[in-house]
Amino acid sequence: MRVGILSLQGDVDLHEKAIKRxxxxxxxxxxxxxxxxxxxxxxxxxxGESPTMSKLIKRYELKDALLKKIKEDKVPTLATxxxxxxxxxxxxxxxxxxxxEALDVVIMRNGFGRQRESFEDKVTVKFDDKEAIITGxxxxxxxxxxxxxxxxxxxxxxxEVTGVLEExxxxxxxHPELADDTDIIYEKLFSMVG
Amino acid sequence: MLTGxxxxxxGFAEMLKGGVIMDVxxxxxxxxxxxxxxxxxxxxxxVPADIRKEGGVARMADPEIILRIMDAxxxxxxxxVRIGHFAEAQxxxxxxxxxxxxxxxxxxxxxxxxxxxxxxxxxxxCGARDLGEALxxxxxxxxxxxxKGEAGTGNVVEAVRHMRRIQSQIRKIVMLREDELMxxxxxxxxxxxxxxxxxxxxxxxxxNFAAGxxxxxxxxxxxxxLGAESVFVGSGIFKSSDPDRMAKAIVEAVxxxxxxxxxxxxxxxxxxxxxxIDVTKLKEDELLQTRGW
Numbered sequence: 127m128r129v130g131i132l133s134l135q136g137d138v139d140l141h142e143k144a145i146k147r148x149x150x151x152x153x154x155x156x157x158x159x160x161x162x163x164x165x166x167x168x169x170x171x172x173x174g175e176s177p178t179m180s181k182l183i184k185r186y187e188l189k190d191a192l193l194k195k196i197k198e199d200k201v202p203t204l205a206t207x208x209x210x211x212x213x214x215x216x217x218x219x220x221x222x223x224x225x226x227e228a229l230d231v232v233i234m235r236n237g238f239g240r241q242r243e244s245f246e247d248k249v250t251v252k253f254d255d256k257e258a259i260i261t262g263x264x265x266x267x268x269x270x271x272x273x274x275x276x277x278x279x280x281x282x283x284x285x286e287v288t289g290v291l292e293e294x295x296x297x298x299x300x301h302p303e304l305a306d307d308t309d310i311i312y313e314k315l316f317s318m319v320g
Numbered sequence: 321m322l323t324g325x326x327x328x329x330x331g332f333a334e335m336l337k338g339g340v341i342m343d344v345x346x347x348x349x350x351x352x353x354x355x356x357x358x359x360x361x362x363x364x365x366x367v368p369a370d371i372r373k374e375g376g377v378a379r380m381a382d383p384e385i386i387l388r389i390m391d392a393x394x395x396x397x398x399x400x401v402r403i404g405h406f407a408e409a410q411x412x413x414x415x416x417x418x419x420x421x422x423x424x425x426x427x428x429x430x431x432x433x434x435x436x437x438x439x440x441x442x443x444x445x446c447g448a449r450d451l452g453e454a455l456x457x458x459x460x461x462x463x464x465x466x467x468k469g470e471a472g473t474g475n476v477v478e479a480v481r482h483m484r485r486i487q488s489q490i491r492k493i494v495m496l497r498e499d500e501l502m503x504x505x506x507x508x509x510x511x512x513x514x515x516x517x518x519x520x521x522x523x524x525x526x527x528n529f530a531a532g533x534x535x536x537x538x539x540x541x542x543x544x545x546l547g548a549e550s551v552f553v554g555s556g557i558f559k560s561s562d563p564d565r566m567a568k569a570i571v572e573a574v575x576x577x578x579x580x581x582x583x584x585x586x587x588x589x590x591x592x593x594x595x596x597i598d599v600t601k602l603k604e605d606e607l608l609q610t611r612g613w
Binding site (some may be wrong): 133134135136137138139140158162173174175177178180181185207208222235240241242243244245246248263265266268301304305 | 321322323324325327328331332334335336337338341354355356357358359360394395396411416418419441442443571572575576579
């Protein structure tokens with residue numbers, strides 16, 4: 127199993143550590159080009175600065191390859207924080223990020239505030255067969271403003287939706303890679319491997 | 321709901337990895353930095369090269385300048401305080417600055433003590449020239465370390481020296497026997513538990529970025545290959561002949577630091593980098609890197 131982590135910028139190291147902690151036998155690839163992307167059997171879009179990633183996706187012409195991998199090949203995909211921003215529609219498009227719009231979600235960048243307001247809190251994760259309370263670490267996190275019919279809410283901060291599942295895409299506004307009680311996320315991700 | 325935790329602070333530093341943090345003095349410069357793909361900007365009144373030239377006491381920037389820069393961009397905004405000046409830090413935290421740099425580039429306010437960074441919800445970055453200094457700052461609560469280099473010179477030699485020194489000291493600690501760690505901690509002047517962390521993990525407990533003299537895409541790629549996890553570029557962008565292109569070039573050089581094809585492409589016809597200073601020509605009292613204890 128080759129897990130590709132989009133490595134244009136962001137917390138790639140922690141995602142690699144988290145994936146290897148959950149599943150020792152995976153091969154982690156740092157993906158920065160179309161050729162590398164093509165080899166990935168699972169994809170992680172990490173946290174970081176979405177404007178930086180978006181600009182590099184554009185300059186290195188990765189948009190179509192990412193969309194093909196996610197929407198046509200339908201590889202299991204985990205998107206966290208900046209990752210969910212890249213995949214969703216923007217509530218207030220301002221050109222800073224050109225999202226892929228692969229997810230039926232409308233998002234607001236930095237919707238919880240600046241770093242001073244960044245926080246950790248309990249998040250309830252609910253799948254059909256399983257439920258768990260995990261630590262949600264929200265860092266200048268995006269806020270999910272609207273969820274379309276195709277996306278299903280799966281993570282909740284009190285009543286607020288902080289994560290969705292849409293076909294092969296598991297997208298979260300927080301960082302499961304920053305906590306060690308988040309196995310339910312990785313179990314779901316690996317259960318989607320065809 | 322918990323804010324300002326160690327995990328939230330260091331986690332934020334992790335998000336900045338593989339990126340470029342650019343010094344800016346106006347909202348217009350901040351926009352250029354954001355458009356180029358910077359992961360954050362450092363809001364200043366003067367870039368280090370001008371601080372060096374103009375002399376006088378260098379202090380925290382005017383809150384008005386910082387607020388205007390915060391309004392202009394959506395990426396994180398950092399700002400500098402003088403070493404030991406916790407009232408400047410309280411001011412920046414109240415402003416909502418995302419990261420505070422307790423920086424040797426400004427004139428120190430305390431020649432004995434640094435800020436107790438655990439008192440703040442906003443994370444701090446501090447400079448270091450060696451592992452002992454890095455671990456002392458982490459022991460005081462810093463969430464991110466950067467090499468000091470020699471700011472405002474456009475000369476990467478000191479950043480290289482500091483990064484190589486820190487990496488080689490880390491490798492040495494990994495090799496030591498456990499019963500040798502206490503004496504090593506004493507010799508480094510570093511907290512024992514952090515020395516033990518380095519021994520067990522082969523890395524600092526927080527991310528380690530490069531700063532101080534980075535002026536070209538190749539400088540940035542060099543620092544990344546020497547083990548830096550991101551770079552700060554101070555005077556190097558807005559003292560170059562084409563800041564917009566230089567900013568974009570350095571962003572790409574950091575993302576693709578191990579790909580010489582990218583380095584060629586982004587450097588062709590890039591124009592002049594900042595002029596720069598031979599560090600050996602600086603007098604002892606002109607060095608910024610010796611500030612910090």
